[in-house]
Amino acid sequence: MPSERSWTFGPILDVPAPDRTIADLLEAVRLRLRMDAAWLARAEDDLLVIEALDGDGESFGVIPGATLRGAASYFALVLAGECPDIIRDVHAQMPAETLPAGGELRAGAYAAVPVFERDGSFYGVLAALSHTPRPDLQARDGRFLRLVAEVVTDSVSDLHRVWERRTAFWDRVSEVIDSGxxxxxxxxxxxxxxxxxxxxxxxxxxxxxxxxxxxxxxxxxxxxxxxxxxxxxxxxxxxxxxxxxxxxxxxxxxxxxxxxxxxxxxxxxxxxxxxxxxxxxxxxxxxxxxxxxxxxxxxxxxxxxxxxxxxxxxxxxxxxxxxxxxxxxxxxxxxxxxxxxxxxxxxxxxxxxxxxxxxxxxxxxxxxxxxxxxxxxxxxxxxxxxxxxxxxxxxxxxxxxxxxxxxxxxxxxxxxxxxxxxxxxxxxxxxxxxxxxxxxxxQGNHIARPAALPLNPRRAPRDP
Missing domain, CATH: 3.20.20.450 (EAL domain)
Structure with missing residues (x-):
């Protein structure tokens, strides 16, 4: 029977090359900035869709594929340059509601920069979070984040193909489940x-x-x-x-x-x-x-x-x-x-x-x-x-x-x-x-191969 299902698109087994590049870059961001989690999110209407994540995202209530609502105003701030790259203390520097799902993320510090595709169109946001305020973060950490965002540009265009393959697989699994x-x-x-x-x-x-x-x-x-x-x-x-x-x-x-x-x-x-x-x-x-x-x-x-x-x-x-x-x-x-x-x-x-x-x-x-x-x-x-x-x-x-x-x-x-x-x-x-x-x-193929039922030993011929 069909049911409501959440969309989660993490890597599938043989991780495509763009994913591996992004995963390595996210790890580099998290370690360099000493944050608890880093992610790449795609903008879609008023949503941010977490496409790749490194670190303890679950402690912030997010996993790959999760969506953060209320992002439209945040996009406008990012694109206008009115949102700083580094927010050392979320509660002291800006209202939590300014961030996408800010009240739910439970972030103490937040770093984010826009990511663009090769044609210059807005793709989404590269972000890193810490549970606690980080007064030690410096302006050059924001510049490092922007440098990584430029490198990510070379990979995000290929993510559309990866995304299509994953959505197709999600649909395929759903068909199997819904058909019994x-x-x-x-x-x-x-x-x-x-x-x-x-x-x-x-x-x-x-x-x-x-x-x-x-x-x-x-x-x-x-x-x-x-x-x-x-x-x-x-x-x-x-x-x-x-x-x-x-x-x-x-x-x-x-x-x-x-x-x-x-x-x-x-x-x-x-x-x-x-x-x-x-x-x-x-x-x-x-x-x-x-x-x-x-x-x-x-x-x-x-x-x-x-x-x-x-x-x-x-x-x-x-x-x-x-x-x-x-x-x-x-x-x-x-x-x-x-x-x-x-x-x-x-x-x-x-x-x-x-x-x-x-x-x-x-x-x-x-x-x-x-x-x-x-x-x-x-x-x-x-x-x-x-x-x-x-x-x-x-x-x-x-x-x-x-x-x-x-x-x-x-x-x-x-x-x-x-x-x-x-x-x-x-x-x-x-x-x-x-x-x-x-x-x-x-158990094994030498004894008996897998087969459909019935396999009723009482109906089978007996050993002589």
Missing amino acids: GPTMVFQPIVDLGDDGRIVGVEALARFPSDVTETAGTDEPDVRADAAVREGPRTDGDAPAGVSAAARAATMTVRDCSTGRQELGEVDVSEPEQWFAGAAAVGLGTELELAAVRAALANLPFLPPDVFMSVNVSPGTVGSELVELLQDVEPSRLLLEITEHTRIKEDSEVFRTLAELRARGVRIGADDVGSGYAGLSRFLALRPDLVKMDHYLTHGIDADPARRAVANALIQVADEIGASVLAEGIETEAELTTLRATRVQLG
Whole structure:
């Protein structure tokens, strides 16, 4: 269903060259003037639209893409030269209402100069802010700001093209959300014990194939794309010791499609780029929630003893997610926390996870073993499921060091009562080694590729 969305246009993954130049210049301004934040804003009617920002903009209540109202009178002052470049003490030198959203910015000191395009037309404002008054700022700091503004002129003309690409991507993400997307496929999670039965599935989002050009990046998500790019595997190709149910799940997505979950010829198209790009244009949380909603709609297609794992970043863990999960049987859900950011134990994210866990929702930690961030997140979450990073899984059969790390993770997981899931299993040798290492659960293309539901092990042929 369409909804009101805010416009936020931060950099998307492969940052265009004009953006990199502007980002470097804004950092130089902030450091040289010793301010808390610096930004470039585009003038649009009575608005200033923050196009690029460096520093702690959130403490002033602004982020890339935010708009500041009441700017028309301020533009007139800037263009007429009646507004000084350097305002050492906002409250003492000029009324707060003179500045765009001045009363809301909570700025103690303010520095700003106009920015023009190559043809001499007014583009916007280059500004820097401090929370506290800055009596030490000098006139030459204003001249430095004007020097930077002249350099920025060489880049802002190219920003129109960047802006158009970002608005197009914003529209594309909105279309996916409003149409009930993204499309979801599900990769089986199997018990690596003797029966090899499916115990769960991970919900994975799939998107239309035009994101790369729209989002302005040429970097493919090889890992995500490989999940369905390969051809179908026959039962004879299935790994030994994996149930017929899991083998049945290896059919292609197109063969597995149902009326509810019609995927057809849609490509995988770099899901991680879609989510990262959506976050950059202010739709990250909404897209993640849409993916969770689409995944949960398929829960009835799973047997009651098979759980569903859904992925969310810490920024999505909040009241909207709690409301979305309100009517879901908690024992059937695993909430997998992605993104390599530290979660503080006194944060709202941590409190929300504690609330969900108290209801019976299990929590999983993604990519444990991939570095310090993964380990710190593991220690903070105390997860019910530990997902062993694919970097550890790949080649574990031939690398004693990987096996040693896996054994250590298993020991720690045992101590906290968690299960270990090895992702990215691609070969029979890896599968055999993981079994010998006592990893309880496994997931990967060698076992079963992602596919649409239903993947009902009770309907699948049994092993002879």
